[in-house]
Amino acid sequence: MNPLTKFTTDLLKWYEQRAYPFFNDPLLMPSEKLSEFARDAERLRHSVETLDTELVVCFLGNSGVGKSTLLNAIVDGKQPLVPSGGIGPLTAQAVVVRYATQPQLKV
Numbered sequence: 001m002n003p004l005t006k007f008t009t010d011l012l013k014w015y016e017q018r019a020y021p022f023f024n025d026p027l028l029m030p031s032e033k034l035s036e037f038a039r040d041a042e043r044l045r046h047s048v049e050t051l052d053t054e055l056v057v058c059f060l061g062n063s064g065v066g067k068s069t070l071l072n073a074i075v076d077g078k079q080p081l082v083p084s085g086g087i088g089p090l091t092a093q094a095v096v097v098r099y100a101t102q103p104q105l106k107v
Protein backbone atom coordinates (compact mmCIF):
# COMPACT_ATOMS: atom_id res chain seq x y z
CA MET A 1 0.00 0.00 0.00
CA ASN A 2 1.47 3.36 -0.95
CA PRO A 3 2.05 5.83 1.95
CA LEU A 4 -0.66 8.25 0.79
CA THR A 5 -3.24 5.44 0.59
CA LYS A 6 -2.29 4.29 4.08
CA PHE A 7 -2.44 7.81 5.50
CA THR A 8 -5.86 8.45 3.95
CA THR A 9 -7.25 5.06 4.99
CA ASP A 10 -6.06 5.66 8.58
CA LEU A 11 -7.58 9.14 8.54
CA LEU A 12 -10.94 7.77 7.37
CA LYS A 13 -10.84 5.06 10.03
CA TRP A 14 -10.09 7.71 12.67
CA TYR A 15 -12.98 9.82 11.40
CA GLU A 16 -15.47 6.91 11.47
CA GLN A 17 -14.39 5.41 14.78
CA ARG A 18 -13.43 8.47 16.81
CA ALA A 19 -14.43 11.81 15.33
CA TYR A 20 -17.89 10.96 13.94
CA PRO A 21 -19.23 9.39 17.18
CA PHE A 22 -17.92 12.42 19.10
CA PHE A 23 -19.41 15.04 16.79
CA ASN A 24 -22.68 13.17 16.24
CA ASP A 25 -24.43 15.32 18.83
CA PRO A 26 -26.60 18.27 17.75
CA LEU A 27 -25.34 20.26 20.74
CA LEU A 28 -21.77 19.97 19.48
CA MET A 29 -22.17 20.05 15.72
CA PRO A 30 -25.00 21.32 13.50
CA SER A 31 -26.35 18.48 11.34
CA GLU A 32 -25.52 20.39 8.10
CA LYS A 33 -21.86 20.48 9.16
CA LEU A 34 -21.91 16.74 9.91
CA SER A 35 -23.45 16.07 6.48
CA GLU A 36 -20.69 18.14 4.94
CA PHE A 37 -18.11 15.97 6.73
CA ALA A 38 -19.88 12.83 5.47
CA ARG A 39 -19.69 14.12 1.88
CA ASP A 40 -15.99 14.95 2.30
CA ALA A 41 -15.33 11.47 3.74
CA GLU A 42 -17.17 9.89 0.80
CA ARG A 43 -15.11 11.91 -1.68
CA LEU A 44 -11.93 10.88 0.12
CA ARG A 45 -13.00 7.20 0.09
CA HIS A 46 -13.57 7.43 -3.66
CA SER A 47 -10.14 9.08 -4.15
CA VAL A 48 -8.42 6.28 -2.22
CA GLU A 49 -10.09 3.67 -4.43
CA THR A 50 -8.88 5.33 -7.60
CA LEU A 51 -5.44 6.41 -6.34
CA ASP A 52 -3.60 3.33 -7.58
CA THR A 53 -5.34 3.07 -10.94
CA GLU A 54 -3.25 4.18 -13.90
CA LEU A 55 -3.82 7.73 -15.08
CA VAL A 56 -3.18 8.09 -18.80
CA VAL A 57 -1.77 11.42 -19.96
CA CYS A 58 -1.22 11.98 -23.68
CA PHE A 59 1.31 14.40 -25.21
CA LEU A 60 0.35 15.24 -28.79
CA GLY A 61 1.81 17.86 -31.08
CA ASN A 62 3.87 18.64 -34.14
CA SER A 63 7.50 17.59 -34.28
CA GLY A 64 9.76 20.02 -32.43
CA VAL A 65 7.15 21.70 -30.23
CA GLY A 66 8.79 20.38 -27.02
CA LYS A 67 6.83 17.23 -26.04
CA SER A 68 9.92 15.14 -25.26
CA THR A 69 11.64 18.01 -23.43
CA LEU A 70 8.56 18.50 -21.25
CA LEU A 71 8.24 14.76 -20.56
CA ASN A 72 11.92 14.52 -19.59
CA ALA A 73 11.60 17.53 -17.28
CA ILE A 74 8.47 16.19 -15.57
CA VAL A 75 9.71 12.62 -15.07
CA ASP A 76 13.26 13.20 -13.90
CA GLY A 77 14.84 16.47 -14.92
CA LYS A 78 18.37 15.01 -14.73
CA GLN A 79 18.43 11.87 -16.85
CA PRO A 80 16.75 12.06 -20.26
CA LEU A 81 14.00 9.51 -20.69
CA VAL A 82 13.28 10.08 -24.38
CA PRO A 83 15.55 11.75 -26.95
CA SER A 84 14.84 15.42 -27.57
CA GLY A 85 16.16 18.36 -29.52
CA GLY A 86 17.43 16.47 -32.57
CA ILE A 87 16.59 17.14 -36.18
CA GLY A 88 13.39 15.54 -37.45
CA PRO A 89 10.98 13.34 -35.53
CA LEU A 90 12.86 11.32 -32.88
CA THR A 91 9.92 9.56 -31.27
CA ALA A 92 7.54 9.46 -34.21
CA GLN A 93 6.07 6.16 -33.06
CA ALA A 94 3.70 6.24 -30.12
CA VAL A 95 5.90 5.90 -27.01
CA VAL A 96 4.45 4.76 -23.70
CA VAL A 97 6.24 5.83 -20.52
CA ARG A 98 5.32 4.08 -17.29
CA TYR A 99 6.62 4.09 -13.75
CA ALA A 100 8.61 1.00 -12.75
CA THR A 101 10.82 0.21 -9.76
CA GLN A 102 13.51 -1.10 -12.15
CA PRO A 103 14.44 0.81 -15.33
CA GLN A 104 13.49 -1.21 -18.42
CA LEU A 105 12.88 -0.82 -22.13
CA LYS A 106 10.42 -2.86 -24.15
CA VAL A 107 10.32 -2.59 -27.97
Ligand SMILES: Nc1nc2c(ncn2[C@@H]2O[C@H](COP(=O)(O)OP(=O)(O)O)[C@@H](O)[C@H]2O)c(=O)[nH]1
Nearest residue numbers: 062063064065066067068069070083084085086
Ligand atom coordinates in the same frame (compact mmCIF):
# COMPACT_ATOMS: atom_id res chain seq x y z
N1 LIG B 1 12.41 28.02 -26.45
C1 LIG B 1 12.00 26.83 -26.04
N2 LIG B 1 12.50 25.75 -26.64
C2 LIG B 1 12.06 24.55 -26.24
C3 LIG B 1 11.10 24.40 -25.20
N3 LIG B 1 10.84 23.07 -25.03
C4 LIG B 1 11.62 22.44 -25.92
N4 LIG B 1 12.37 23.31 -26.63
C5 LIG B 1 13.34 23.00 -27.68
O1 LIG B 1 12.61 22.53 -28.80
C6 LIG B 1 13.37 21.54 -29.48
C7 LIG B 1 12.52 20.31 -29.79
O2 LIG B 1 12.11 19.73 -28.58
P1 LIG B 1 11.59 18.24 -28.45
O3 LIG B 1 11.27 18.06 -27.00
O4 LIG B 1 12.55 17.27 -29.07
O5 LIG B 1 10.25 18.29 -29.31
P2 LIG B 1 9.21 17.12 -29.67
O6 LIG B 1 9.49 16.77 -31.09
O7 LIG B 1 7.85 17.77 -29.53
O8 LIG B 1 9.40 15.97 -28.75
C8 LIG B 1 14.57 21.24 -28.63
O9 LIG B 1 15.71 21.85 -29.19
C9 LIG B 1 14.23 21.85 -27.29
O10 LIG B 1 15.40 22.29 -26.61
C10 LIG B 1 10.60 25.58 -24.58
O11 LIG B 1 9.77 25.54 -23.69
N5 LIG B 1 11.08 26.76 -25.05
Ligand SMILES: [Mg+2]
Nearest residue numbers: 067068090091
Ligand atom coordinates in the same frame (compact mmCIF):
# COMPACT_ATOMS: atom_id res chain seq x y z
MG1 LIG C 1 9.97 13.94 -29.25
